[in-house]
Amino acid sequence: MENKKAFYITTAIAYASGKPHIGNVYDPVAADAVARFKRSQGYDVFFCTGTDEHGQKIENKATAAGVTPQQFVDGVAGQIKDIWDMLGISYDHFIRTTDSYHISAVQKIFERLLAQGDIYKDKYEGWYCEPCESFFTDTQAESGVCLDCGRPLRREHEEAYFFKMSKYQDRLMKYIDENPDFIIPDSRRKEMVNNFLKPGLQDLCVSRSSFTWGIPVLSDPKHVTYVWLDALTNYITALGFDGEQGGEKYAKYWPADVHIIGKDIIRFHMIYWPIFLMALGEPLPKKIFAHPWMLSGMDKMSKSRGNVVYPDDLIRHFGLDGVRYYLLSEMPFASDGTITYENVILRYNNDLANTLGNLVARTLSMTKKYFGGVIPSPEGTTEFDEDLKATAKAAYDGYVNNMEEYHLSDALDAVFSLARRANKYIDETAPWALAKDEEKRPVLATVIYNLLECIRILGVLLTSAIPTSAEKILASLGVNDQTLESAKEYGKLAVGGEVGESFVLFARIDSQKKLAEIEAENAAK
RNA sequence: CGCGGAGUAGAGCAGUCCGGUAGCUCGUCGGGCUCAUAACCCGGAGGUCAUGUGGUUCAAAUCCCAUCUCCGCAACCA
Numbered sequence: 085m086e087n088k089k090a091f092y093i094t095t096a097i098a099y100a101s102g103k104p105h106i107g108n109v110y111d112p113v114a115a116d117a118v119a120r121f122k123r124s125q126g127y128d129v130f131f132c133t134g135t136d137e138h139g140q141k142i143e144n145k146a147t148a149a150g151v152t153p154q155q156f157v158d159g160v161a162g163q164i165k166d167i168w169d170m171l172g173i174s175y176d177h178f179i180r181t182t183d184s185y186h187i188s189a190v191q192k193i194f195e196r197l198l199a200q201g202d203i204y205k206d207k208y209e210g211w212y213c214e215p216c217e218s219f220f221t222d223t224q225a226e227s228g229v230c231l232d233c234g235r236p237l238r239r240e241h242e243e244a245y246f247f248k249m250s251k252y253q254d255r256l257m258k259y260i261d262e263n264p265d266f267i268i269p270d271s272r273r274k275e276m277v278n279n280f281l282k283p284g285l286q287d288l289c290v291s292r293s294s295f296t297w298g299i300p301v302l303s304d305p306k307h308v309t310y311v312w313l314d315a316l317t318n319y320i321t322a323l324g325f326d327g328e329q330g331g332e333k334y335a336k337y338w339p340a341d342v343h344i345i346g347k348d349i350i351r352f353h354m355i356y357w358p359i360f361l362m363a364l365g366e367p368l369p370k371k372i373f374a375h376p377w378m379l380s381g382m383d384k385m386s387k388s389r390g391n392v393v394y395p396d397d398l399i400r401h402f403g404l405d406g407v408r409y410y411l412l413s414e415m416p417f418a419s420d421g422t423i424t425y426e427n428v429i430l431r432y433n434n435d436l437a438n439t440l441g442n443l444v445a446r447t448l449s450m451t452k453k454y455f456g457g458v459i460p461s462p463e464g465t466t467e468f469d470e471d472l473k474a475t476a477k478a479a480y481d482g483y484v485n486n487m488e489e490y491h492l493s494d495a496l497d498a499v500f501s502l503a504r505r506a507n508k509y510i511d512e513t514a515p516w517a518l519a520k521d522e523e524k525r526p527v528l529a530t531v532i533y534n535l536l537e538c539i540r541i542l543g544v545l546l547t548s549a550i551p552t553s554a555e556k557i558l559a560s561l562g563v564n565d566q567t568l569e570s571a572k573e574y575g576k577l578a579v580g581g582e583v584g585e586s587f588v589l590f591a592r593i594d595s596q597k598k599l600a601e602i603e604a605e606n607a608a609k
Numbered sequence: 610c611g612c613g614g615a616g617u618a619g620a621g622c623a624g625u626c627c628g629g630u631a632g633c634u635c636g637u638c639g640g641g642c643u644c645a646u647a648a649c650c651c652g653g654a655g656g657u658c659a660u661g662u663g664g665u666u667c668a669a670a671u672c673c674c675a676u677c678u679c680c681g682c683a684a685c686c687a
Contacts, residue, residue: 210685218686219685270614271613271614271615272614272682273613274613274614275681278611279612279683280683280684283684285684288685290685311686312685347682348687350682351684355684419622419680420680431634434634435634438646438648441646441648442646442648442649445645447644449644453644497622497633497634501633507649507650508649510644510645514642586645
């Protein structure tokens, strides 16, 4: 048997402090599309996602809710997992930083780094809010008051462990120079290099003693491991790295092919994470894709602005694939995307209902009407065939090339260009006119065959973005092969097979009615 | 002068690396078709490609320079 090439892809783990909004969900959806794409290419994909469950904020929220931190994160992690499932995220492993294997691995890692002198004890100084028990940095504390409660801050310090970042700085610089594609988009790399690496790295605080909800430091239990050493290591502990070594899975999948993250946590992935790995003597990830944010209207989504859009609400209104399609098609590669209900409806109606769904419906309907639902043998030709085939080829190439570069919306657009071309082909060839002339029957057969074949290719190319609908399309054609390879070659659809009845893939949405419905719902909240 | 990115039709974007008819989607106006989900197809209008009567060139959205505007980053909230 062939030995399939491994592909390890991760999302950032979601902070389990509350229910994720639509902006938080681009990360897993984008990663899922890539994971499905790589699977369709025949890779042995391991797709990991999960939750980050420690820290002061969670401890405070749990206290406020009158539950233990563990109870609190159990609830939120469940919620996050439910939403991931609702979105069809095809993860292979869901890691929680409260999982016991993760905890013990992090503890071992901490001790190792301490023993080899990369971690040392010092004082952490910052602006402290007594009631909230929280530290703030100079930039955060500019106003002089606590960001949570608004009370005045005072200068405070506590004992803490630090990681010697400077020790690895040159090695990291060299790695980044030698691997310019390590982080995409490129502008992000420059930001990090110029703002952090060139001026010289400061050491990173890796423990805290002002709160307790974290992974205890074995040799000094009044300290808990502080965020990044805990959170980032999930990428290897999820594969079974126990702090000393990994098992079979680790050997197979590490280093990661890509970490999909939001642009807000680039620094941690491009600087701290590689340095931790260097200190552990483990290989560095191959690529980091830092995607932009999905904004609500023109603003960042936040509860105080009252513009938060939740994925489960969206799914209820627009379906799973409607939401996935919107996120993937509307987010540019390097600049922020926006989401409004109006735009979701526009994209849904224009692309999914009118262009794609209607194409499928009219093609199946004609197959039924003119050929009794049997895939006809293409025995004639029209002057439009070659252009249609060329478009199918271009759609395939455009899809694959853009997906490889993580240009997800461009990849989708390339696919839809085939759907648009196929709709045009119907008008050009006017099958209803051909059907009136018995002599034209071979030509009619060709037209219908070509349309069905285009739909098949569309079905295959859409499995990564809108898997449920893609499957419906392929099922209606009686096609099982979803490999990318099967869409590369035109004409693979077998003649003589039976196709299903015409159906509505995406029902058109009445914009006015839907918006009113949503407004009423939000008012009732 | 902190660093980086961006400014292209009413909106959202591609094209810029490798100079040579300004392109896509949506919207809008007009027409066509009837297989189809009031869907689909065609055509029109709409852009001095931020500014500079800048530079290089036979030729600049594309390369160089200056200016203006917007956005991101500038160290431990994830």
